[in-house]
Amino acid sequence: MGKERIVVICPGRGTYSRETSGYLKIHGTTAQSQITWMDEHRKNEGLLTLSELDSQPFKTKVHMRGENASPLIYACSLSDFLSIDRSKYEIVAITGNSMGWYIALALGGALSNENAFSLINTMGSMMSEGIIGGQIIHPIVGENWQVDEVKTKAVLNEVEKAGAYVSIRLGGYVVIGGEQKSLNTLLKKLTTDDKYPFQIPFHAAFHTPLLESVSKKAFGLLSELLFQKPAIPLVDGRGHIWSPFSTETQELYQYTLGIQVTRTYDFTTSVTVAMKEFCPDKLVLLGPGNTLGGSIGQIMIQNNWLNVDSKKAFTNRQNKEPYLISMGMEDQREIVSK
């Protein structure tokens, strides 16, 4: 029997949380040498090592800061990626959400571990002096996880009126980025019965024009030479496929530090394209955590993928024969791990 074909999905910022504290200690052995190298590097910079951070009690103000959260998440995802049993699973494409793009670049071979660490550290530390704007998250689906077109239109209309931007299209959610004043307006305007919308702590107005200065600075700090052609196809935050051989590294560099930073990250389209163009047997979501699981289910519903057309159908499918494997969930992790 041939290998199962999988698409790997890399998580974004905010996935290393109180619940996933200690993730590296449990799952980090497969990437031990890379983690050791990263720890050494951070130590030399006078920073807490990733291992230290991982073993300390979770503190929002420490663990969610970009300069700490980003490399921590990278280390966790890298460990999970290296845990995948490649004798049984063939990785046909890699995609990710937001910062997950940088991880995808690393895992797909477009960046070496050292260069990925450098990129992730640089981008994660850009706003250590103070973040630009912020992000709020708001649903556009009903209880059944089916997109509510009227609601979507109304939300987008309010976003435009408030002078904010769509930061991420995230399945059944829209992540909105903007100046705090705009976000405050939206937090009042978009109020619903449940907990939404809420502001994501320590998150800047990623993927919006407000980050033009960050993009410009990144081009100054990071060289095109960090990049190489990927070994595995990558699906970016627009749904564009970067293929081995045909990728122009200059274009990949320009996209990663340019459009990717300052324009909407369309995770919905990324996953849609990955599912359609590669038709994998499974999707594998790397840890830490599994907060993207719901969004991925909602993207399946939007596409009626595998005839999954509601939350219930998704749950049934997952219980019966999971299509989405979250490595942050112990029982599912076992399915794909060595």
Next chain:
Amino acid sequence: MDLKARLLKDEGKCFYTIGSSGHEGNAVFGKVFPHTDMAFLHYRSGAFFIERSKQVPGTSPIYDMALSFMASSEDPISGGRHKVIGSKMLNIPPQTSTIASHLPKAVGTAFSIDRARDLDIKERELKGDSIVLCSFGDASANHATALSAINTASWITHVGGHVPIIFICEDNEMGISVPTENHWIHESFSSRPGIDYIACDGLHLIDLIIKSQRVEHDCRINRTPIFLHMKTVRLMGHAGSDIEAGYRSLSDIEATEFNDPLLHSARILIENQCLSADEILNLYESYRTRVNHVFEAATDRPKLETAKGVMATITANRNDRNVPPQPGKGSRKTLFGKEYKRLEQPQHMAKLINYTLSDILLRYSNTLVFGEDVAQKGGVYHVTADLYNQFGVRRVFNSPLDETSIIGFGIGFGHNGFVPISEIQFLAYLHNAEDQLRSEAATLPFFSEGQFTNPMVLRIPGLAYQKGFGGHFHNDNSLAIFRDIPGVILAVPSNGADASKMLRTVVREAHVNGRVIVFVEPIALYMAKDLHEPKDGKWNFQYPALDEEIPVGEFAEYGKGKALTIITYGNGLYLSLQAQKEIENKLKKKIKVIDLRWLSDNDIPKLLKVIGTCENVLIVDECRRTGCHGEGLLAQLVSDSKKPLNLRLHAAEDSFISLGVAATATLPSKESIIQNALELVNG
């Protein structure tokens, strides 16, 4: 993809096997030309489509084409209605391209680009420096439509116009089983006036890139047509059902396979040390696996199953537009000049249509009027008089004497935000261009789920009764070809006031809903002023207020009598109204005459309601009995009426029209209508 499609066809899961194998070189065009250049592609353009998709992030070309092969209702372009290559995002209107009928509209689109830019049409879809690509096979180059289009492009260039188009002839030297003789394409097209000819090798990526970049630059800068002749091969036969061994020798087939462009491309990559042989083979196999999975997944996707589902897109439109406001009094005064005062006076139909066109051109800045002799001459019957002076040559212009190109212009201009109001000079002339209407204009919403439409109003002076003038070809009295084209609105006004209101309706329908409309104007009634007797002025009408329209399908009633209902249109109404008084005198009862006005979209239940208790129904149809509208109407009334009706169809004889005094001999007349009416009522 072609291989997998054939394997799935054998399993009954795939419904199309005409492939792109051998034509992979067109991927280079997909790479070199930006996706903002509209491309009208022939059916071996899979590689072009996939490569162009890479320019637009978020597209999924392999999966989408798989859905198309499998006729899935989720196919994003045709919804499972046809295996077409098309995409709104990629600027590729879908069509079947089997008989090169896409070339005239490609020329029309190219012709529209500079015009839309210069007129600053806000609805325009294409950038001002865009060009158009149009591909077709070597055998297709012989179709009348191809020759018409290429000739027209040449003609436009010759008279100084801009038609930035690249005709890409993908020459695989075979038309199904018939070889294209050596050098035929070169000899036939290499020295057309105004068209540059460039040959390229479809088996050689580097030659293709160099030539493509050259023609891309030249066409964009010079705005003139180029004929790009790409020599290539055809692999795997014409289609899955085509057994090549039946008409080609094994050695011929093997020699062709030896020239597989993929092999040549692999050789070039190795020679230039881009990839190793192993890397190429691994890449090929990884794509084979990927395609297999994608195609297998697509087989499970839903299909269209019901007539309702299939027909849902016949008049679909996803590009609604708002109606512009009515022009102000001041601008109309300036426009009409001395004629402004005469707008209040009753006029004949030709004049009222003329006024209406002026107001429409003023109101809708994206409308154009073109056709043979419509500009300086103002049309054979002066219906378009003064429009040229009022709106200038960019909006009112003469076309070449080629009906295929007139409709091609219409479709093409429609693709770029215009609402063309084109004219075919006489009804009989349309027959030479019928397919442009039938297979191209009318089908586009159907094949694209309304993502692309062909907004157009095709005015056609026609029908008979021209006082002994012209003979058959100026008096053709058959509208049969419009009867069975789904989605086309067919209007036949009988008087000036109706014509004005109906013309406003159809332009709005085209502008807002993207509809295709045929507007047949009865020539014999153009100048008619009187109805019953000379100088009674009863066929002269006041120019209707600007906001007056007649909805599609709405008919008119003349009289309330119940002894007899005459249903008719066009000249038939004029003659029936003349006969009405005499019939009523002879029957000593009142009758009713209904003017259908529209020969499509008839509301039969409403018609039956208006017929009401009247038992006698005479259908008067000036067109030839076989295939006339009355024939279908008769059947529908019989079928749908809940009570027995005493019905008769009085139509023209199944004859061509004669010259001279016998010109009306085969047609219904006032006298024959009276006779038929009396016979019907009196038994």
